[in-house]
Amino acid sequence: MLNLNEGMQFIRCSRNEYLVKKGSISNYSFHIKDEEKLGILETLFERISFPIPQEQLAGELINNIGQTNEEYVLDLLEQLLEIDVLIESTAVTQTEKSICVLTDWEHVSEVKDTFEKDHYSVHILVLDESNHDEQFIHIHDDKAASEKLRSYEYVILFKNHFSPGTFYQVNKLCLEQNKKLIISYLDGNEGIIIPLLNFDQVGCYNDFEILRESSFYNLLDYQVMKERLLQQDKIQHSSRPLHFHMLVNQTILLLNHYTRFSSMNYFAYSLDFERMVNTKTRLLKFPKCPSCQSDKNLVHAFI
Numbered sequence: 001m002l003n004l005n006e007g008m009q010f011i012r013c014s015r016n017e018y019l020v021k022k023g024s025i026s027n028y029s030f031h032i033k034d035e036e037k038l039g040i041l042e043t044l045f046e047r048i049s050f051p052i053p054q055e056q057l058a059g060e061l062i063n064n065i066g067q068t069n070e071e072y073v074l075d076l077l078e079q080l081l082e083i084d085v086l087i088e089s090t091a092v093t094q095t096e097k098s099i100c101v102l103t104d105w106e107h108v109s110e111v112k113d114t115f116e117k118d119h120y121s122v123h124i125l126v127l128d129e130s131n132h133d134e135q136f137i138h139i140h141d142d143k144a145a146s147e148k149l150r151s152y153e154y155v156i157l158f159k160n161h162f163s164p165g166t167f168y169q170v171n172k173l174c175l176e177q178n179k180k181l182i183i184s185y186l187d188g189n190e191g192i193i194i195p196l197l198n199f200d201q202v203g204c205y206n207d208f209e210i211l212r213e214s215s216f217y218n219l220l221d222y223q224v225m226k227e228r229l230l231q232q233d234k235i236q237h238s239s240r241p242l243h244f245h246m247l248v249n250q251t252i253l254l255l256n257h258y259t260r261f262s263s264m265n266y267f268a269y270s271l272d273f274e275r276m277v278n279t280k281t282r283l284l285k286f287p288k289c290p291s292c293q294s295d296k297n298l299v300h301a302f303i
């Protein structure tokens with residue numbers, strides 16, 4: 001079934017010319033012209049009731065403007081589909097990508113609901129080393145965890161606190177199977193999203209961490225905190241639910257872009273909820289990262 005794209009406005013300039021516009025400053029702004037002046041646009045935008053099957057739409061348009069113009073109608077429909085003026089009403093392409101989400105038990109229902117609202121069908125695995133049910137994953141059991149992640153294209157990790165131990169381990173598991181990994185977490189009043197869709201180009205989580213640490217002015221205190229978190233992965237319950245919710249939504253927004261348009265990505269994102277500023281950082285691959293580069297003999301103090 002085809003629908004007119006509800007996100008666009010179709011403004012009549014004349015019987016044979018319509019302006020297509022998304023928003024005031026959107027680049028998506030152009031005129032569609034019926035060069036043959038057959039009235040096909042008027043019929044399409046003002047007389048047809050949508051949704052309608054593609055063949056029926058073509059049939060009605062051909063009937064309206066005359067059988068001799070069949071080729072012209074079919075070409076036009078093809079072009080309108082290409083530029084998203086007409087869209088398949090069942091085009092929920094997101095579910096075709098197999099996505100696995102790893103998170104803590106307390107966030108399962110929220111994460112699941114938010115993905116479902118955007119038509120994503122995701123499989124959620126709960127991070128818990130002590131539970132042996134099917135829906136839990138023991139990330140430190142390399143073999144079993146790898147097996148659980150094997151069939152997915154994307155692995156998305158949500159944490160409501162900085163959890164370097166978890167990040168290193170999930171990074172390692174995803175590197176081994178060359179998964180598309182997105183790590184999203186709250187770090188105090190900041191949300192961080194690291195989309196690692198191609199390790200060969202942008203490096204891995206460890207590269208990002210080194211890059212991030214290089215900009216800290218209070219590095220010593222940070223190191224003390226990180227050491228502590230590595231020993232004891234403490235959940236900070238002070239995190240605000242609204243921040244986590246925004247983190248999940250922003251991650252889905254990025255995922256939307258990667259699954260629909262381009263799986264190229266060169267940036268990590270920071271949502272600063274204190275200063276209300278969103279920034280992005282260019283991901284850099286360090287030449288001698290022992291995790292994603294070949295020289296495994298090199299060891300970084302933080303890895």
Ligand SMILES: [Zn+2]
Binds near residue numbers: 204205206290
């Ligand atoms: Zn790396």
